[in-house]
Amino acid sequence: MTERALRLGTRRSKLAMAQSGQVAQAVRQLTGRPVELVEITTYGDTSREHLAQIGGTGVFVTALRDAVLRGDVDFAVHSLKDLPTTQPDDLTLAAVPLREDPRDALVARDGLTLDQLGADLGKGPARIGTGSPRRMAQLNAYARAHGLSIETVPIRGNVDTRIGFVRSGELDAVVLAAAGLTRLGRIEEVTDFLSVDFVLPAPGQGALAIECAAGHAGSGTDLAAALAELDDPYTRAAVTAERSLLAALEAGCSAPVGALADLLADGQVVTEMRLRGVVGTTDGTSLVQLSTTGPVPTSHGDAIALGRELASEMLAKGAAGLMGERAL
Numbered sequence: 001m002t003e004r005a006l007r008l009g010t011r012r013s014k015l016a017m018a019q020s021g022q023v024a025q026a027v028r029q030l031t032g033r034p035v036e037l038v039e040i041t042t043y044g045d046t047s048r049e050h051l052a053q054i055g056g057t058g059v060f061v062t063a064l065r066d067a068v069l070r071g072d073v074d075f076a077v078h079s080l081k082d083l084p085t086t087q088p089d090d091l092t093l094a095a096v097p098l099r100e101d102p103r104d105a106l107v108a109r110d111g112l113t114l115d116q117l118g119a120d121l122g123k124g125p126a127r128i129g130t131g132s133p134r135r136m137a138q139l140n141a142y143a144r145a146h147g148l149s150i151e152t153v154p155i156r157g158n159v160d161t162r163i164g165f166v167r168s169g170e171l172d173a174v175v176l177a178a179a180g181l182t183r184l185g186r187i188e189e190v191t192d193f194l195s196v197d198f199v200l201p202a203p204g205q206g207a208l209a210i211e212c213a214a215g216h217a218g219s220g221t222d223l224a225a226a227l228a229e230l231d232d233p234y235t236r237a238a239v240t241a242e243r244s245l246l247a248a249l250e251a252g253c254s255a256p257v258g259a260l261a262d263l264l265a266d267g268q269v270v271t272e273m274r275l276r277g278v279v280g281t282t283d284g285t286s287l288v289q290l291s292t293t294g295p296v297p298t299s300h301g302d303a304i305a306l307g308r309e310l311a312s313e314m315l316a317k318g319a320a321g322l323m324g325e326r327a328l
Helices: 014-031 062-070 114-118 133-146 159-167 178-183 223-230 233-248 300-316
Strands: 006-010 035-039 075-079 091-095 104-108 126-130 150-154 173-177 192-194 208-213 257-266 269-280 287-295
Touching (some): 006 062, 014 035, 014 159, 014 208, 062 075, 062 091, 062 208, 091 223, 104 159, 104 178, 114 133, 126 133, 126 159, 133 150, 133 269, 159 173, 233 257, 233 269, 233 300, 257 300, 269 300, 287 300
Parallel strands (some): 126 150, 126 173
Antiparallel strands (some): 075 208, 091 208, 104 173, 104 192, 257 269
């Protein structure tokens, strides 16, 4: 008898469908079972408010999680950066696959880079759209430091909508996650990749989260154990450290917090993990940016400790005062 199809819950956006489709294919190859996508509308998809206004944390996630817990779907795929930092007891983060490029990317008119765009040519500041206070803070800080003339403009919408603002001439550029553009097959539209040396990504950016009910069993097979085959341990350690930093700062995923953990190698041998974090005011006038380095985490607890250590240092430098209202 043919086993029933596994049901994968996903948001309805083109990007969510693209990344969920990639996971579905991997699960088919792994389990030999058919996988069908089940489209679910989340509050973040229907609200027209800016993410900073509706809180950001969980707005793209709750409906998917509820569908898993009701048994409407067997598992769900999220952009990991959208997940609240507290993991519910009745759900398990079964896999964090290999991370895509975590950088932010600029899509600008006339093929311009950020430095070219911000060069004051007497036309007024270049208008750059983003829905992220984190991006605003770092872009404005970079512009101040390098004498660039830019204005960050809050926007909402999917990738088509955002790039459409540039194509129509309403904006000079928009900033998007490189990972999303890669998964949509649109990476060639990028005119400038923003170095993590001056724009740190959102914690978990570029990574996916595959989540199922804790202890879920189907047809005698532990689904969580099967999905765990897709897990990349280095990616999981990195995003765990980044999200631990976010949690220790008591900040939600719409707060102006950037973080990136990367591996430092001595030749071919990975020896250490470096965690960088930044908090700033959206106008770019104040930033707290620090880093810490430690052994590559060998446990979940080690990765959490690395994030907490850096958060403690950042709070001691005044980070709390730069985040506005903290998520408690």
